[in-house]
Amino acid sequence: MSQDTKKQRAAAAAIEHVRAGTVIGVGTGSTVNFFIDALGAMPSRIAGAVSSSEASTQRLRALGIPVLDLNSVDGLDLYVDGADEATRRLHLIKGGGAALTREKIVAAASRCFVCIVDEAKVVAELGRFPLPVEVIPMARSYVARELRRLGGEPSWREGVVTDNGGHILDVRGLRIADPVALEREINQVAGVVTCGLFARRGADLLIVGTDSGVQTLEPSGR
Ligand code: 5RP
Numbered sequence: 001m002s003q004d005t006k007k008q009r010a011a012a013a014a015i016e017h018v019r020a021g022t023v024i025g026v027g028t029g030s031t032v033n034f035f036i037d038a039l040g041a042m043p044s045r046i047a048g049a050v051s052s053s054e055a056s057t058q059r060l061r062a063l064g065i066p067v068l069d070l071n072s073v074d075g076l077d078l079y080v081d082g083a084d085e086a087t088r089r090l091h092l093i094k095g096g097g098a099a100l101t102r103e104k105i106v107a108a109a110s111r112c113f114v115c116i117v118d119e120a121k122v123v124a125e126l127g128r129f130p131l132p133v134e135v136i137p138m139a140r141s142y143v144a145r146e147l148r149r150l151g152g153e154p155s156w157r158e159g160v161v162t163d164n165g166g167h168i169l170d171v172r173g174l175r176i177a178d179p180v181a182l183e184r185e186i187n188q189v190a191g192v193v194t195c196g197l198f199a200r201r202g203a204d205l206l207i208v209g210t211d212s213g214v215q216t217l218e219p220s221g222r
Helices: 003-015 030-040 054-062 100-108 137-149 179-187
Strands: 023-026 048-051 076-081 110-118 131-135 153-156 167-172 192-195 205-210 213-217
Touching: 003 030, 003 110, 003 205, 003 213, 023 030, 023 100, 030 054, 030 076, 030 110, 048 054, 076 100, 100 110, 100 131, 100 192, 131 137, 137 153, 137 167, 179 192
Parallel strands: 023 048, 023 076, 076 110, 110 205
Antiparallel strands: 131 167, 131 192, 153 167, 205 213
8 A cells, every 4th residue: 555545544534633613723744735635625614724834825725725824813723734753652753844843833832733644654763764953044054063962963955945934954863762852952052943853742643544544642651
């Protein structure tokens, strides 16, 4: 079975958490694209979405789903987004699509974060996927030196400018034994907008698309 079919399964299962008439948060990426398409096909529509990227905004609008500013809503009940890696404690690496900062903001503003992935994304320890870090452009070299000091090997994702005007460093080789502590440490470096570790505010539910259907995980031992 293809990875896309597993992503589609996870996305379809997330639709069951959506209540008609509400405003929900919507993330970014190929898995979320399946979710957006399923939202468009819902017979009872949602009132609107707060989007984590220009790409998702365009896709939502093309399906006639209103996109609202986060400042115009009083928090969100639900946020649905993908991930590049996820553990059974529902800690995540995100940012493969460079939308990590807005994703982290919408996740923080949401009461329930449902993460949708295919089974290849579930890992025992985060870190094989290079950790994306969004930086203010003038701080890129300084932040890279600080990340080396933490044991990582950063490389600049050249040519990519985020929706916020930031640059992305992808960091290989980090040992992420304590994702909450490392998220805090990286986010404290001057010039870092945010890193792609979603551990302090991880997911509340992980829906994994597999060969045989979907598996739903709640955080264990967080
Ligand atoms: C974008 C993200 C995505 O959620 C992550 O990259 C997963 O993408 P995909 O569903 O295409 O594998 O964090 O910034």
